[in-house]
Amino acid sequence: MEKPQVKHVTFIRSEGKYDWLHPNEVSANYYFNIPHLSHEELKELNITTNYLVDLDKDYSCSPESYTPLELAYELKDIYNSYWIHSSQKEIERLIEFLEGIEEEQVQLRHEHSIENAKYQIHYWEMELDRLNELY
Numbered sequence: 504m505e506k507p508q509v510k511h512v513t514f515i516r517s518e519g520k521y522d523w524l525h526p527n528e529v530s531a532n533y534y535f536n537i538p539h540l541s542h543e544e545l546k547e548l549n550i551t552t553n554y555l556v557d558l559d560k561d562y563s564c565s566p567e568s569y570t571p572l573e574l575a576y577e578l579k580d581i582y583n584s585y586w587i588h589s590s591q592k593e594i595e596r597l598i599e600f601l602e603g604i605e606e607e608q609v610q611l612r613h614e615h616s617i618e619n620a621k622y623q624i625h626y627w628e629m630e631l632d633r634l635n636e637l638y
């Protein structure tokens with residue numbers, strides 16, 4: 504049994520020095536992975552998938568418990584807290600896109616959870632068999 508492929512929108516968070524104008528400043532980078540769209544399709548839809556947040560504004564964010572849409576709402580709130588931010592229109596477009604596919608995404612996340620649970624059971628059954636054969 505192969506590990507199930509992720510078919511729903513996901514995101515990752517990383518910290519690093521992303522600002523060339525302020526090379527010592529550490530920021531949080533959020534990258535949205537939209538597996539059903541190619542790079543060209545994202546460009547056609549004018550959807551941005553990378554968003555930077557100052558760490559001092561990122562303190563209340565709990566990405567481990569967020570869906571991608573919830574994270575996008577959180578990023579919008581953070582960007583709105585600035586006097587002006589260049590990514591406000593970009594996050595709005597992402598939110599509109601994610602809202603439009605949320606019903607499908609709920610189903611895909613649920614299906615992935617089921618398939619991943621089956622995979623984990625299979626993996627641990629195989630591991631148990633392997634360990635039992637050793638003795």
